[in-house]
Amino acid sequence: xxxxxxxxxxxxxxxxxxxxxxxxxxxxxxxxxxxxxxxxxxxxxxxxxxxxxxxxxxxxxxxxxxxxxxxxxxxxxxxxxxxxxxxxxxxxxxxxxxxxxxxxxxxxxxxxxxxxxxxxxxxxxxxxxxxxxxxxxxxxxxxxxxxxxxxxxxxxxxxxxxxxxxxxxxxxxxxxxxxxxxxxxxxxxxxxxxxxxxxxxxxxxxx
Numbered sequence: 480x481x482x483x484x485x486x487x488x489x490x491x492x493x494x495x496x497x498x499x500x501x502x503x504x505x506x507x508x509x510x511x512x513x514x515x516x517x518x519x520x521x522x523x524x525x526x527x528x529x530x531x532x533x534x535x536x537x538x539x540x541x542x543x544x545x546x547x548x549x550x551x552x553x554x555x556x557x558x559x560x561x562x563x564x565x566x567x568x569x570x571x572x573x574x575x576x577x578x579x580x581x582x583x584x585x586x587x588x589x590x591x592x593x594x595x596x597x598x599x600x601x602x603x604x605x606x607x608x609x610x611x612x613x614x615x616x617x618x619x620x621x622x623x624x625x626x627x628x629x630x631x632x633x634x635x636x637x638x639x640x641x642x643x644x645x646x647x648x649x650x651x652x653x654x655x656x657x658x659x660x661x662x663x664x665x666x667x668x669x670x671x672x673x674x675x676x677x678x679x680x681x682x683x684x685x686x
Contacts, residue, residue: 512623546565556670594613
């Protein structure tokens with residue numbers, strides 16, 4: 480009986496330790512789309528501007544560096560995999576690592592008249608703007624696929640964050656972005672699966 484009691488205590492202690500370790504590694508993300516102001520929402524819609532506010536929070540986030548990379552996928556093939564930014568390579572020591580347990584930033588994007596997808600990543604004290612080639616279409620949509628497809632996020636390995644996609648064209652002539660954005664983890668094969676000519680796939684990493 481005493482042995483069973485000790486075994487139960489050991490199992491409980493191990494479970495508690497495992498839970499504590501898991502919770503200490505937990506990274507949470509919250510995301511807001513557009514604006515709470517109806518007039519600003521109207522302007523964003525009229526101008527074709529997409530606007531996200533993101534916040535990452537976790538006990539282990541402090542002193543982590545962070546980076547975002549992007550894969551450009553054309554006709555089902557990855558034609559480039561480049562760095563949008565890497566905090567450790569910006570040449571500014573004060574931006575190299577997260578100095579708190581929270582990191583917030585905004586993403587603003589639109590299709591320009593030159594068929595470029597223009598994106599600005601706006602952090603509290605700096606901003607990075609990039610442009611990417613696009614087809615002649617006003618149907619691009621920036622999706623938070625980590626949230627839409629309930630993908631796992633965490634520390635020390637890349638995770639999918641955003642995808643800038645064209646819609647899935649159904650046989651009846653209708654278009655669907657949600658059907659793509661919620662389709663799960665096989666994101667790099669969306670081109671073949673949904674017949675999408677072009678999309679951008681953004682990944683993030685804390686380390």
